[in-house]
Amino acid sequence: MPTDISSSEQANRSLILLAGGNTPQLRQMHALLAAEHTVILAESCAYVMELAAAHFPDLILLSARNDCDGLYVCEKLQKNLFKKRPAAVMLFGPEDDELIDLSFAAGADEYITEPIHWKLFHYRISFLIQKRRAELELHEFAGRLERTNRELQDFTYVVSHDLQEPLHLIRAFAERITRKSNSVLDEQGAVYLQRIEKAAVRMQGLIDGILQYSRLTTQAREFIPVDLTGVVRDVISDLEVRIDGKKAKISIAELGTVEADPLQMRQLFQNLVSNALKYSACDVPPCIEVYPLPPPVPAGRRASCRVVVKDNGIGFDSCFQEQIFGMFQRLHGRDEYNGTGIGLAICKKIVERHGGSISARSSAGQGAEFIVVLPVRQKKKKSKAGA
Numbered sequence: 001m002p003t004d005i006s007s008s009e010q011a012n013r014s015l016i017l018l019a020g021g022n023t024p025q026l027r028q029m030h031a032l033l034a035a036e037h038t039v040i041l042a043e044s045c046a047y048v049m050e051l052a053a054a055h056f057p058d059l060i061l062l063s064a065r066n067d068c069d070g071l072y073v074c075e076k077l078q079k080n081l082f083k084k085r086p087a088a089v090m091l092f093g094p095e096d097d098e099l100i101d102l103s104f105a106a107g108a109d110e111y112i113t114e115p116i117h118w119k120l121f122h123y124r125i126s127f128l129i130q131k132r133r134a135e136l137e138l139h140e141f142a143g144r145l146e147r148t149n150r151e152l153q154d155f156t157y158v159v160s161h162d163l164q165e166p167l168h169l170i171r172a173f174a175e176r177i178t179r180k181s182n183s184v185l186d187e188q189g190a191v192y193l194q195r196i197e198k199a200a201v202r203m204q205g206l207i208d209g210i211l212q213y214s215r216l217t218t219q220a221r222e223f224i225p226v227d228l229t230g231v232v233r234d235v236i237s238d239l240e241v242r243i244d245g246k247k248a249k250i251s252i253a254e255l256g257t258v259e260a261d262p263l264q265m266r267q268l269f270q271n272l273v274s275n276a277l278k279y280s281a282c283d284v285p286p287c288i289e290v291y292p293l294p295p296p297v298p299a300g301r302r303a304s305c306r307v308v309v310k311d312n313g314i315g316f317d318s319c320f321q322e323q324i325f326g327m328f329q330r331l332h333g334r335d336e337y338n339g340t341g342i343g344l345a346i347c348k349k350i351v352e353r354h355g356g357s358i359s360a361r362s363s364a365g366q367g368a369e370f371i372v373v374l375p376v377r378q379k380k381k382k383s384k385a386g387a
């Protein structure tokens with residue numbers, strides 16, 4: 001390895017391992033590449049794996065000649081270094097279909113044949129190095145993102161879980177004061193106490209909502225075929241008292257079956273139908289329709305099921321149609337309509353977990369429409385072999 005390059009420069013330069021014996025051709029490659037990259041010339045193929053594991057080169061060029069079984073080394077690199085393996089280029093004589101097949105089967109990213117077109121060779125090597133570096137960066141970034149997400153989820157769960165206990169105490173003592181010492185409180189004191197109780201109930205609702213939100217991934221269930229019509233019927237039967245109380249009319253059309261987490265489907269439609277009931281106009285009884293939209297034309301690669309939940313309630317200005325899916329986002333005052341502002345954030349997380357989407361259409365005073373799009377079939381999960 002050349003030693004006349006400073007260590008910081010070396011750290012930035014890409015590292016290439018040329019494995020194929022000390023031939024004039026390899027020496028010429030070395031001379032060409034050394035201007036831009038740090039190059040290690042492995043004279044014997046026997047040490048290539050050791051060198052690769054010690055230096056983690058960005059690219060390794062392997063010869064498929066008798067004196068260096070590059071195909072074997074390439075296959076071993078794939079297995080042993082796996083995600084950290086370098087881009088692998090096979091070098092062999094004139095085009096040979098069998099060697100091309102064997103190279104890619106062994107995990108090579110590219111092949112170069114003799115006689116070498118030097119300009120093309122230079123560009124191909126630079127491209128492969130850039131591609132490999134970008135892949136590694138992306139892989140590291142995805143790993144960091146996954147870790148941060150997990151930490152955030154754990155944090156949310158622990159915080160909301162631990163907040164329950166002091167809150168229980170606040171509620172319990174407030175209730176004890178009401179029961180036992182109410183007579184010693186003056187009017188003002190009784191009002192303060194009521195406000196403490198109200199705030200505690202609200203906080204309980206927020207904690208429950210955050211816990212529900214964080215459990216969407218931690219306590220997720222298997223995707224199985226779920227009949228959405230049945231789900232919406234169950235939701236309506238759960239909400240029967242409120243529906244009767246508001247004299248609401250609800251119609252459900254046949255919605256179809258999708259592969260989904262059944263409990264989460266219930267949570268999704270429970271939030272949407274419950275909102276449609278809650279945000280109803282004061283002078284007209286709620287009229288709620290749940291119906292499917294025809295599949296988009298052309299149908300696209302994955303079939304999807306589109307369901308609309310439509311109401312004739314107070315609606316909202318269309319400029320808020322994205323904002324309302326954010327956590328704690330509420331458009332209407334707490335005194336008029338109680339709630340935590342978590343319901344639609346839960347809906348969004350559920351549909352996104354299922355590879356779908358949710359959107360809203362409305363204008364103030366004109367009712368609202370929520371459109372849920374869910375894939376009919378879920379993608380098969382890739383096995384984590386070798387990970």
Ligand SMILES: Nc1ncnc2c1ncn2[C@@H]1O[C@H](COP(=O)(O)OP(=O)(O)OP(=O)(O)O)[C@@H](O)[C@H]1O
Nearest residue numbers: 275279315324330331332339340341342343344368
């Ligand atoms: N069908 C609807 N008609 C009009 N406004 C709606 C409707 N659904 C939701 N909204 C608006 O979007 C906001 C967010 O809804 P979301 O369901 O997330 O929270 P919430 O109903 O206030 O509380 P909760 O967490 O208890 O569901 C609501 O506060 C309301 O302003």
Ligand SMILES: [Mg+2]
Nearest residue numbers: 275339343344
């Ligand atoms: Mg809601």
